[in-house]
Amino acid sequence: MRAFVTGGAGFIGSTLVDRLLAEGHEVTAYDNFSTGRRVFVASALRNRTYRLVEGDLLDEGKLRSSIRGHDFVFHLAANADVREGLKHPRKDLEQNTIATHNVLEAMRLAGIARVAFSSTGSVYGEPAVFPTPETCPFPTQTSLYGASKLAGEGLLSAYVAGNGFSAWIFRFVSILGERYTHGHVVDFYRQLRKDPKRLRILGNGLQRKSYLYVQDCVAAVLHAVGHTGPGLHIFNLGTDETVTVNESVSAITRSLGLKPELSYTGGERGWVGDSPFILLDTQKIRATGWSPKLTIAQALERTIGWLAQNDEALGGRD
Amino acid sequence: MRAFVTGGAGFIGSTLVDRLLAEGHEVTAYDNFSTGRRVFVASALRNRTYRLVEGDLLDEGKLRSSIRGHDFVFHLAANADVREGLKHPRKDLEQNTIATHNVLEAMRLAGIARVAFSSTGSVYGEPAVFPTPETCPFPTQTSLYGASKLAGEGLLSAYVAGNGFSAWIFRFVSILGERYTHGHVVDFYRQLRKDPKRLRILGNGLQRKSYLYVQDCVAAVLHAVGHTGPGLHIFNLGTDETVTVNESVSAITRSLGLKPELSYTGGERGWVGDSPFILLDTQKIRATGWSPKLTIAQALERTIGWLAQNDEALGGRD
Numbered sequence: 001m002r003a004f005v006t007g008g009a010g011f012i013g014s015t016l017v018d019r020l021l022a023e024g025h026e027v028t029a030y031d032n033f034s035t036g037r038r039v040f041v042a043s044a045l046r047n048r049t050y051r052l053v054e055g056d057l058l059d060e061g062k063l064r065s066s067i068r069g070h071d072f073v074f075h076l077a078a079n080a081d082v083r084e085g086l087k088h089p090r091k092d093l094e095q096n097t098i099a100t101h102n103v104l105e106a107m108r109l110a111g112i113a114r115v116a117f118s119s120t121g122s123v124y125g126e127p128a129v130f131p132t133p134e135t136c137p138f139p140t141q142t143s144l145y146g147a148s149k150l151a152g153e154g155l156l157s158a159y160v161a162g163n164g165f166s167a168w169i170f171r172f173v174s175i176l177g178e179r180y181t182h183g184h185v186v187d188f189y190r191q192l193r194k195d196p197k198r199l200r201i202l203g204n205g206l207q208r209k210s211y212l213y214v215q216d217c218v219a220a221v222l223h224a225v226g227h228t229g230p231g232l233h234i235f236n237l238g239t240d241e242t243v244t245v246n247e248s249v250s251a252i253t254r255s256l257g258l259k260p261e262l263s264y265t266g267g268e269r270g271w272v273g274d275s276p277f278i279l280l281d282t283q284k285i286r287a288t289g290w291s292p293k294l295t296i297a298q299a300l301e302r303t304i305g306w307l308a309q310n311d312e313a314l315g316g317r318d
Numbered sequence: 319m320r321a322f323v324t325g326g327a328g329f330i331g332s333t334l335v336d337r338l339l340a341e342g343h344e345v346t347a348y349d350n351f352s353t354g355r356r357v358f359v360a361s362a363l364r365n366r367t368y369r370l371v372e373g374d375l376l377d378e379g380k381l382r383s384s385i386r387g388h389d390f391v392f393h394l395a396a397n398a399d400v401r402e403g404l405k406h407p408r409k410d411l412e413q414n415t416i417a418t419h420n421v422l423e424a425m426r427l428a429g430i431a432r433v434a435f436s437s438t439g440s441v442y443g444e445p446a447v448f449p450t451p452e453t454c455p456f457p458t459q460t461s462l463y464g465a466s467k468l469a470g471e472g473l474l475s476a477y478v479a480g481n482g483f484s485a486w487i488f489r490f491v492s493i494l495g496e497r498y499t500h501g502h503v504v505d506f507y508r509q510l511r512k513d514p515k516r517l518r519i520l521g522n523g524l525q526r527k528s529y530l531y532v533q534d535c536v537a538a539v540l541h542a543v544g545h546t547g548p549g550l551h552i553f554n555l556g557t558d559e560t561v562t563v564n565e566s567v568s569a570i571t572r573s574l575g576l577k578p579e580l581s582y583t584g585g586e587r588g589w590v591g592d593s594p595f596i597l598l599d600t601q602k603i604r605a606t607g608w609s610p611k612l613t614i615a616q617a618l619e620r621t622i623g624w625l626a627q628n629d630e631a632l633g634g635r636d
Contacts, residue, residue, distance in 0.1 A: 076468070084479045089426075093419050101411050108407075129390060136457040138552060140471075142479040147472030151415060153458075154465030157443070162404045162590050189398040232458060272480050 001025040004070040004112075005105060006057060007077030009036025011179045012118065013196065014044070016074060016218040021047045023222075030066055030158035032056040034095075037314065038204040040179055058100035064106045073115045074104050074221070078149075080182060083271045085144035097155075104159050111155040116221055119153050121210075121236065121280050122146035122273075123171060131281035134171070134234050143273030157232055166230040170221055173238035173280060175297040178306045181314065184245065184270075185300065188252050189307045190262060199253070199260040202270030205246040206240030209278040210238040213299035216292040236280035239292050243300075245270070246278065251297060255304045319343040322430075324375060324390040324421060326397030327354025329497045330436065332362070334392060334536040341540075348384055349395065350374040353411075355632065358497055375417035382424045391433045392539070393421050396467075398500060400440065401589045403462035414466035415473075420480030422477050434486040434539055437471050437554065439528075439598050440464035440591075441489060444463045449599035452489070452552050473518030475550055484548040488539055491556035491598060495532030495615040496624045499632065502563065502588075503618065506570050507625045510578060517578040519570070523564040527596040528556040531617035534610040541608040554598035557610050565590070566618060573622045 003020050006027025007013035013036070020027045026049040029041060033054060044050045055062040057077055067073070079095035100117070107115060124132050125142040140149040157166040174183055184202075191199055213219075220237050243251075253260060268276040294302070323337050325331035326347020331354070338345045341403075344367040344603075347359060351372060362368045373380040375395055385391070397413035418435070425433060442450050442462040459465040477483040492501055509517055530538075538555050571578060586594040612620070 085476075089423055090419070093416065093473075097415060098411065101408070105407055125479075137453040138456055140552070141473075141475040144473070144476045144480065147476040150472045151465070151469030155411075155459075157459040158403075158462045160464040160589070161443075162462065166504045225329070234458070273476070287446070 001072050002070045002072060003027045003072050004030060004067050005074045005076060006030050007036065007039045009033060009038070009052070010076065011181055012175055012214055012217060013074070013076040014040035015179060015214050016076065016221065017044050017050070019218050021050055025049070028053060028066065028070060028093065030055055030063070031194065035080070035182065037181070039314070040230060041294070043056045050299065057102050058094060060102055060106070063102055064109060067106045067112065068110045070112055071114065073103060073107055073112060075100060075115055076118045078118065082143055082145040086272060089144060092144040092148035097151040098147070100152035104155055108159070113163070113165045115156065115165060116126070116225055117156055117170065119169050119171045120146065121148045121171050121173050121238065121278050122275065123150045123153065126275055130277065131240070131279045132236070134236055134282040134284060142275065145273070160232040165213055167232050168221070168225050168228070169234045170224070170237045171235070171280065172217065173210040173212050173278060175214050175217050176211050176303045179214070180306065182295060184248060185252065185303050186307060186311065188249060189311060192253070192256060192258055196258045197260050199249065199262050201245060201249065201262060201264050202266055203245065203274065204264055205244065207245045207268070207270060207274065207276050208242040210242050210280060211296045211299055212238050213290060213294040213302065216294060220285055220290045224285060224288055227288045235285040236282050237285060238280040238282050239273065239296055240282060241296050242279050243296050248300060251300045252304055255301060261268050319390050319392055320388045321345045321390050322385050323392045324348050325354065327351060327359045327370070328394065329354070329499055330493055330532060330535060331394040332358035333497060333532050334394065334539065335362050335368070337536050337540065339368055343367070343529045345369070345523035346371060346384065346388060348373055350439060353398070353500065355499070355633070375420050376412060378420050378424065381420055382427060383425045385426045385430065390428055390431065391421060391425055391430060393433055393438045396436065397463070398464040400461055400591065404590060407462060410462040411575065414463070415469040418470035418473050422473055426477070426481055431481070431483045433483060434543055435470060435474055436489065437467045437489045437594050438464065439489050439491050439554065440593065441468045441471065444593050448595065449558070449597045450554070451561060451599040452554055453601060460593065463591070470561060478550040484513060485550050486539070486543050486546070487555070488542070488555045489536065489550045489598065491501050491528040491530050491596060493532050493535050494529050494621045496620060497532070498621045498624065501567060503570065503621050504625060504629065506567060507622065507629060510571070510574060510576055514576045515578055517567065517580050519563060519580060519582050521563065521585055521592065522582055523562065523567065523580070525563045525586070525588060525592065526560040527595050528538065528598060529558050529614045530556050530610060531612040531620065534612060537609045538603055540619070542603060542606055545606045553603040554600050555603060556598040556600050557614055558600060559614050560597050561614050569615060570622055573619065
């Protein structure tokens, strides 16, 4: 496979790139380094079948010339800053919706017709059914991030129907593991590094969510692509467990040997657009033969271990 | 109400504007006249509480300055050219998705928090449930038009959740009636005017669809807005009947006194992304007390009558 990975220097993208390279594929990573990191591509750069393009998906010229000659696109680049969506309302539109349009058009013009896409369980908004299946009642959006990923899904589906594309849409829960730089675990970790005695928690701590280990995530993506035929495929990706924010806090503080005083901003939701309960029905992806290898607790442990070894070196920024 | 109507010179928009003016509201119509018509705003222009702004929704400066001072936005402007979506893949993105983002942002900046939006039954793609309710299983998109309207719905929903907006989303079936300038009836009408002996039909003629009379449509929009509280409201809009394309053809040829030879392009779908069967469940909007006054047959008759009197004068273009 000659794979083109957008967001290939990011948390999940760079992990996927390393896995593809290990499996012997040719890989081009395309990244604007807005949240991607040089250190995440360091090992890939030692591989002769790897190419790194520093480019933005809004730069259609660069994208179109870079994408030529590939036969599969993993479109993982995105603004993943769900919480701050309301502060920069055009960011999700540009970096998620318009960027996805640009990727699909570049593919069409280059004659590439297979694409995998990182969507999100956030497209379910606040669902009425748990665990939430891919075919749950038509949801409504509660965040600009969810809305932009839904828009991306719609574009992919229309390219399948109209241009003979094959598309694999993955609705991720939050992903944990090595190279994790963004989300509640790193927020808690950094707070405690600054002040080990105090921890401020968004919401009431009772939000219950599912998480997935990053290696299980990229294994699922590659497994699903390898075990399904052409057409449109939509898969939830997650574990069958949940943990509450309070349980995450316990795991983190226990792992760091700290007993901070906890304070809560209160309310069922950590922020506007937060879903108090996320648990996806993963029967469909499991039916292809994939299952996660790590529990959420194990994934959390790896994440904290990685942060302890790397976050300071990375400058403690997203 | 000080209403701001995007697409206010179009088929449905100008009909809504006339209704709002008749009810005593102040109205600004904002239109780029890409498909809007001067003749559709002629009567409105005689009204002292009417203002017409010739502007594009992609011109954010003009939009933002024009929208100030209003308290309700009817966002009807859109590229409605479903069939040709694949030929100009950026058009739906720009004129529907990005334009809707621009309208919502302009509203937010101007402190306007109530919006009605013309979505479409096309967001259901090819549903498995008929009549299709608003809460049918999470659909997939079959056209760029449907995808762009779904994206618009997602944006509205996110502004309701995040910015305290109230939004009324209407999923229209195809609309018929006076000022109809675009769709299968006008296509058939123009073919027959050119050559009364032959009529070419896209698909196999068995596509079954629901339609709604334009005055019933704008009445439903205003009724729903007037009879529901704040928050997010999603309503299907249609009749409980369907007609096949062949039945439309019969009505048109009978009305014109013609017996053309029919030819079919074949296939269940008239074009890529066409839905062979459209019938929306309208229980929800009917529960607010609205019901359509005209049958599809009556709406077809009015449409043909209007075309006979107006299409040539309008130059026979969209």
